[in-house]
Amino acid sequence: MPKLGDIIMQIKELSAEGLSKTFAITVPKEDLAEKLEVKIKEMQPQVSLKGFRPGKVPASHIRKMFGQSIMNDLVQEVLNESSQKAINDNKLRPAGQPKIDLRANGEEVTKGKADLEYTMVVESIPEFEPVDPTTLKFTRLVHEADQKDIDERLKELASSQKSYKKKAKTAKAKKDDAVLIDFVGTVDGEAFEGGAMEGHQLVLGSGTFIPGFEDQLIGAKAGDELDVTVTFPDPYQSADLAGKEAVFATKVLEVQGAKDSEIDDDFAKKFGLESADALTTAVKEQYEAELEGQSRLRLKRAILDELDKKHTFDLPPGMVEAEFTNIWTQVQAEKEAGNLDEEDAKKTDKQLEKDYRKIAERRVRLGLVLAEMGQKNEIQITNEELQTAMIAEARNYPGQEQQVIEFYQKNPQAIAQLRAPIYEEKVVDLIVEKAKMTDKKVDKETLFEEDGMI
Numbered sequence: 001m002p003k004l005g006d007i008i009m010q011i012k013e014l015s016a017e018g019l020s021k022t023f024a025i026t027v028p029k030e031d032l033a034e035k036l037e038v039k040i041k042e043m044q045p046q047v048s049l050k051g052f053r054p055g056k057v058p059a060s061h062i063r064k065m066f067g068q069s070i071m072n073d074l075v076q077e078v079l080n081e082s083s084q085k086a087i088n089d090n091k092l093r094p095a096g097q098p099k100i101d102l103r104a105n106g107e108e109v110t111k112g113k114a115d116l117e118y119t120m121v122v123e124s125i126p127e128f129e130p131v132d133p134t135t136l137k138f139t140r141l142v143h144e145a146d147q148k149d150i151d152e153r154l155k156e157l158a159s160s161q162k163s164y165k166k167k168a169k170t171a172k173a174k175k176d177d178a179v180l181i182d183f184v185g186t187v188d189g190e191a192f193e194g195g196a197m198e199g200h201q202l203v204l205g206s207g208t209f210i211p212g213f214e215d216q217l218i219g220a221k222a223g224d225e226l227d228v229t230v231t232f233p234d235p236y237q238s239a240d241l242a243g244k245e246a247v248f249a250t251k252v253l254e255v256q257g258a259k260d261s262e263i264d265d266d267f268a269k270k271f272g273l274e275s276a277d278a279l280t281t282a283v284k285e286q287y288e289a290e291l292e293g294q295s296r297l298r299l300k301r302a303i304l305d306e307l308d309k310k311h312t313f314d315l316p317p318g319m320v321e322a323e324f325t326n327i328w329t330q331v332q333a334e335k336e337a338g339n340l341d342e343e344d345a346k347k348t349d350k351q352l353e354k355d356y357r358k359i360a361e362r363r364v365r366l367g368l369v370l371a372e373m374g375q376k377n378e379i380q381i382t383n384e385e386l387q388t389a390m391i392a393e394a395r396n397y398p399g400q401e402q403q404v405i406e407f408y409q410k411n412p413q414a415i416a417q418l419r420a421p422i423y424e425e426k427v428v429d430l431i432v433e434k435a436k437m438t439d440k441k442v443d444k445e446t447l448f449e450e451d452g453m454i
Contacts, residue, residue: 011086019095019124019316023086027078027116029109032071035078036063036112039070071110083120093125095316123316130372131310136435138306140299143447145288153283154263161270164201164256169222173255175205179217180254183228187246194238195246199253213248224252294447300428303435307369308362315364324360331356374427381422389418 010026040062045055047062083098099121108114164178173179178201185195204214212230220226228250234243261267268279331352334340344352394404408414 095123133434158260178256183250
């Protein structure tokens with residue numbers, strides 16, 4: 001019988017099926033009792049009770065006062081240590097937390113009347129040899145920004161910062177024009193809170209007003225007075241108005257034509273830059289970063305697809321089920337919110353489940369492959385890298401940065417979630433460095449095509 005510290009334990013393998021093994025583990029009650037005595041002796045110098053000098057409380061009294069509580073903690077400690085011992089002795093690499101089932105009566109065990117007996121089911125990470133990255137070949141899609149691209153970006157920026165100029169009184173408002181209006185809204189002849197404004201600028205086609213409102217102003221001229229009749233959506237932010245018909249008495253003060261901003265020094269200063277040249281440089285740098293990021297994304301997809309094809313091995317069912325549950329929960333939430341994409345919305349739950357289970361299997365397989373490749377190549381994540389990731393995450397919550405950082409510092413699982421994507425990117429970097437890489441120039445439309453899943 002193997003020995004754990006000063007506790008003797010019996011480990012017996014009951015069954016082995018695929019990646020799953022079941023063990024029966026027994027720790028005799030006599031050894032638990034011995035461990036209890038050791039614990040009490042360790043405590044004795046620190047125990048202080050009324051009627052006894054500090055450190056002089058008899059062991060028998062400590063046992064009477066605290067024995068049951070100490071034994072409860074002891075059983076949990078022995079349970080953890082003995083299960084880890086079984087894993088280590090059998091050279092297992094658990095794919096998750098072992099499933100432990102107590103066979104003995106827990107109360108009898110903690111009272112010292114029964115052996116600690118339990119079964120443990122362990123799913124192991126499969127043994128496999130990851131592909132040698134030096135044998136892989138990839139084509140990296142790249143697009144170099146030219147002046148035409150930069151001019152288009154600047155034009156889009158100018159278009160997003162339109163200015164509006166008053167048109168002639170006879171000009172009729174059209175889509176993308178702005179109208180300056182006064183309006184008063186009523187429901188069943190009664191004005192309602194927030195239903196009136198004066199001198200409001202409304203861009204026709206912007207969709208900022210109740211559906212149908214903007215359409216009824218197309219063709220209107222300065223000086224026109226008209227009733228705009230619309231129905232509030234249901235649901236609506238104001239429950240009192242939801243689904244009700246409203247009439248807005250509207251007067252058009254001006255019709256204004258849209259004009260793109262000029263790319264000049266004054267325009268650049270709106271973005272905190274000194275000149276049009278500085279704006280052009282900033283736009284170019286940002287665009288080049290987007291191109292590089294998209295090129296990296298497409299290459300990463302190709303790498304993951306290739307890794308998926310190159311590896312076939314049994315997957316730990318528990319890992320697959322946990323991954324599928326995470327995915328399926330999100331899919332169901334999107335379905336209830338009506339946010340499923342068009343293709344998924346046409347499928348039955350059975351077909352969706354089948355498709356997303358395959359995705360779960362792919363993610364688990366790739367996770368294991370990346371982990372094994374990283375381990376073989378001794379990839380490490382530094383504290384500085386984790387700190388940088390933590391700070392970046394904290395910046396997503398302005399005003400709560402310190403609380404976010406403290407949350408990560410106190411939660412190892414949260415740190416693990418930060419660690420995983422960093423580790424994955426470092427393994428991808430390794431593959432990019434070692435694989436044979438051929439660059440292929442493509443147009444930007446090709447580079448930004450949707451082409452599958454990660």
